[in-house]
Amino acid sequence: MSDTMLMVNDLKTYYRTRLKENVYAVDGVSFGLERGKVLGIAGESGCGKSTLSLSLMGFYFPPLHFGSGSILLNGNDIMKLPYETLRKDYLGKQIAYIPQAAMNALNPTRRIRRYVVDVLTEHDTGLDEKAMLNLAREKLSFLNLPDRVLDAYPGELSGGMKQRTVIALSTLLNPSVLIADEPSSALDVSSQKVVMEMLRKMLRESQVQSMIFITHELPLLRHVADHIAVMYAGEFVEWGTAEQVIFDPIHPYSHALMGSIIVPEEGMKSHSLSCIPGAPPNLKNVPKGCRFAERCTYITPECRAENQVMTTLPDGRQYRCRFSQEALRDMYAKEVPANA
Amino acid sequence: MKANFALAAPGAQGKKAAAYILTALLVGVLIVIALSGHASLGWRLALAILVAAVVASYAMPTFGKYLRKRIYWYTGTFFVALALNFLLPRLIPGNPVDIILQDVLAGITDSSAATALKNQYIAQLGLDKSILEQFFRYTGNLFKGELGMSLYLAQPVAKILASKIPWSVAIMLPSILVGWLAGNLLGAYAAYKKGIYEKVIFPVSLFLSSIPSFIFSMLMLLWLGVSWGWFPVLGGFDAQIISKQSGVYYMSLLSHWALPFISQTLIVIGGQAIGMRSMALYELNVDYVLFAKLQGIRDRKVTRYVFRNAMLPQVSGLALSLGGMVAGSTLIEIVFSYPGLGQQLMMAIRNVDYPLISGCTLVISITMLVANLLIDIIYGLIDPRVRTAQAEEG
Ligand SMILES: Nc1ncnc2c1ncn2[C@@H]1O[C@H](COP(=O)(O)OP(=O)(O)OP(=O)(O)O)[C@@H](O)[C@H]1O
Ligand SMILES: [Mg+2]
Numbered sequence: 001m002s003d004t005m006l007m008v009n010d011l012k013t014y015y016r017t018r019l020k021e022n023v024y025a026v027d028g029v030s031f032g033l034e035r036g037k038v039l040g041i042a043g044e045s046g047c048g049k050s051t052l053s054l055s056l057m058g059f060y061f062p063p064l065h066f067g068s069g070s071i072l073l074n075g076n077d078i079m080k081l082p083y084e085t086l087r088k089d090y091l092g093k094q095i096a097y098i099p100q101a102a103m104n105a106l107n108p109t110r111r112i113r114r115y116v117v118d119v120l121t122e123h124d125t126g127l128d129e130k131a132m133l134n135l136a137r138e139k140l141s142f143l144n145l146p147d148r149v150l151d152a153y154p155g156e157l158s159g160g161m162k163q164r165t166v167i168a169l170s171t172l173l174n175p176s177v178l179i180a181d182e183p184s185s186a187l188d189v190s191s192q193k194v195v196m197e198m199l200r201k202m203l204r205e206s207q208v209q210s211m212i213f214i215t216h217e218l219p220l221l222r223h224v225a226d227h228i229a230v231m232y233a234g235e236f237v238e239w240g241t242a243e244q245v246i247f248d249p250i251h252p253y254s255h256a257l258m259g260s261i262i263v264p265e266e267g268m269k270s271h272s273l274s275c276i277p278g279a280p281p282n283l284k285n286v287p288k289g290c291r292f293a294e295r296c297t298y299i300t301p302e303c304r305a306e307n308q309v310m311t312t313l314p315d316g317r318q319y320r321c322r323f324s325q326e327a328l329r330d331m332y333a334k335e336v337p338a339n340a
Numbered sequence: 341m342k343a344n345f346a347l348a349a350p351g352a353q354g355k356k357a358a359a360y361i362l363t364a365l366l367v368g369v370l371i372v373i374a375l376s377g378h379a380s381l382g383w384r385l386a387l388a389i390l391v392a393a394v395v396a397s398y399a400m401p402t403f404g405k406y407l408r409k410r411i412y413w414y415t416g417t418f419f420v421a422l423a424l425n426f427l428l429p430r431l432i433p434g435n436p437v438d439i440i441l442q443d444v445l446a447g448i449t450d451s452s453a454a455t456a457l458k459n460q461y462i463a464q465l466g467l468d469k470s471i472l473e474q475f476f477r478y479t480g481n482l483f484k485g486e487l488g489m490s491l492y493l494a495q496p497v498a499k500i501l502a503s504k505i506p507w508s509v510a511i512m513l514p515s516i517l518v519g520w521l522a523g524n525l526l527g528a529y530a531a532y533k534k535g536i537y538e539k540v541i542f543p544v545s546l547f548l549s550s551i552p553s554f555i556f557s558m559l560m561l562l563w564l565g566v567s568w569g570w571f572p573v574l575g576g577f578d579a580q581i582i583s584k585q586s587g588v589y590y591m592s593l594l595s596h597w598a599l600p601f602i603s604q605t606l607i608v609i610g611g612q613a614i615g616m617r618s619m620a621l622y623e624l625n626v627d628y629v630l631f632a633k634l635q636g637i638r639d640r641k642v643t644r645y646v647f648r649n650a651m652l653p654q655v656s657g658l659a660l661s662l663g664g665m666v667a668g669s670t671l672i673e674i675v676f677s678y679p680g681l682g683q684q685l686m687m688a689i690r691n692v693d694y695p696l697i698s699g700c701t702l703v704i705s706i707t708m709l710v711a712n713l714l715i716d717i718i719y720g721l722i723d724p725r726v727r728t729a730q731a732e733e734g
Contacts, residue, residue, distance in 0.1 A: 090636075096634075097635075101627045108725050109645075122637055123636060153725075
């Protein structure tokens with residue numbers, strides 16, 4: 001039994017705008033995801049997190065287009081599958097997605113029960129309608145939702161219930177990979193915690209084999225993620241365990257990000273990531289050189305001259321900077337602590 | 341056009357209570373009149389339907405409450421409309437008697453004789469009574485099913501209305517139905533297929549829906565009627581034809597009908613296509629489409645979700661235009677000199693013909709109100725979003 005659920009290799013995808021310009025929103029992303037693990041992806045708004053999560057589904061429709069790379073799900077390259085196979089055997093079955101706006105993810109004029117049947121009939125489950133609804137009931141009660149949700153229209157559910165209903169629906173078939181794009185951003189703090197806790201519980205009880213969790217609120221990731229990838233302008237700039245990335249970031253961008261949240265979460269809950277001065281490069285036309293260079297405190301002429309590749313350290317950590325980790329750590333140590 | 345939604349959302353609690361009390365009073369008056377033995381059959385029937393609907397509504401918990409509320413609101417609105425029907429014609433500057441006696445008075449040189457004649461007419465028409473007294477007489481007659489006599493045409497208003505309404509309906513009903521269907525199909529197609537379809541359908545529809553309808557009708561009249569001579573340009577049939585049973589007469593009816601029908605249909609198509617396209621485009625981009633697609637639901641099914649949802653507002657548009665049918669035909673009838681109710685209303689206003697104006701506007705108000713009520717009921721039944729909103733509000 002292979003324990004690698006998802007293997008992504010040099011994935012490149014882009015939007016084609018109405019003006020026929022290309023926005024390279026995911027530009028060479030690689031990573032692996034193991035059974036039972038949660039990968040958190042963090043980065044400021046517009047860096048391509050949602051695009052990446054959508055791209056991982058392997059189903060592209062305009063304006064999003066596939067560029068190159070491979071996505072191996074349980075060992076099968078889903079980019080090589082015919083659409084019908086992908087739709088029937090993968091989407092919603094092996095790989096599931098909770099959209100960023102989960103509040104509006106349900107058809108307002110369809111009762112949940114009919115939607116459940118709609119989804120399950122697409123996937124050759126061999127279940128009859130009664131069995132399908134029983135399955136849905138199990139999921140709902142797992143998420144502490146009453147059975148009557150089945151007979152409700154989405155508009156009749158509260159925000160938090162809708163959120164959990166979407167989670168229940170997306171995990172009906174125990175997917176290998178669940179991608180949650182900021183699933184809790186619209187909720188209050190305590191509801192957020194509930195959602196997190198439920199997702200973890202689903203993982204523990206193997207209702208979901210592995211998870212990708214996207215957010216721009218880093219403190220959340222600390223309790224949810226096993227690994228964290230920091231994304232910047234369409235690329236990963238750092239990858240490591242949650243502990244490593246949060247408490248000992250290597251890349252100057254991660255360092256700047258984490259510097260702003262080292263303070264205990266209380267009272268600092270929604271510290272914005274974009275408090276680093278400057279703006280990321282335009283993804284339509286990415287300049288040569290390191291993408292973070294213009295905002296980096298440690299910029300050198302070489303940074304602008306050559307593209308940066310990922311460096312992999314012996315312990316598996318990765319970062320995208322021309323400096324060695326020792327050099328970076330030295331520079332950080334010399335820096336006067338900002339909040340002193 | 342959005343009046344029904346405004347009605348649905350009364351502001352403060354107190355306003356709501358006042359409205360209920362007012363409606364209850366009015367319904368009481370209505371019942372007293374109905375039971376007093378003077379009311380006409382039509383009124384009793386209407387009242388019976390209303391009462392039956394209210395009673396039946398108690399059998400249905402949420403929807404019944406919604407239904408009752410609608411019925412109360414529309415009954416109240418009806419009485420307001422009734423008062424306005426009476427009042428508005430009387431605000432038109434000018435005096436019906438002056439117009440009726442225009443020719444006669446021109447021949448009379450003795451001013452005291454002229455005044456005497458005028459006063460005699462005024463008394464005969466009941467215009468010397470106070471406005472309140474006139475109003476009660478008007479409503480009293482109305483509940484007996486009498487609409488009065490046209491001052492200018494000296495014919496019963498009911499008879500005039502009955503002879504004019506079929507002409508308006510003949511133009512509007514088919515053009516609304518055909519135009520609605522074609523417009524929605526085109527709009528949905530443009531939204532879904534994009535590309536060349538959208539590039540042709542969208543600008544043409546935009547043109548049709550944004551050009552003032554009477555200008556468009558006049559252009560049609562000019563091109564197809566006058567310049568190219570394809571269609572007759574005036575009236576509802578050829579007045580030269582004597583026998584109203586002959587095939588020639590029917591052909592003439594048809595050829596006179598064609599041009600206003602085509603113009604009106606094109607106008608409806610334009611508006612509907614624009615509306616449908618933007619609704620569908622909006623729905624195609626909402627989050628549930630993405631979620632459903634990524635759950636592996638086939639495209640055909642997702643498209644069905646989308647068009648069902650985009651269709652709902654369009655259905656209410658259809659009912660609204662059907663309700664506004666009689667009123668909506670006025671411009672077309674004037675441009676094409678078509679002998680319908682709209683043209684009649686226009687003439688009645690010019691002649692300051694109070695009973696005839698009130699009669700026309702009464703027909704218009706009733707069709708409007710009934711259509712709106714029906715939309716609300718149908719809508720409440722088929723669209724859970726409206727239902728929930730109603731349940732929360734009540
Ligand atoms: N439909 C689209 N057409 C063209 N460009 C797009 C489209 N959607 C997103 N983009 C661009 O792609 C880039 C990545 O967007 P994406 O939505 O993935 O960001 P994100 O990291 O999810 O941001 P957020 O945290 O705000 O959700 C942005 O620069 C954005 O402007
Ligand atoms: Mg996003």
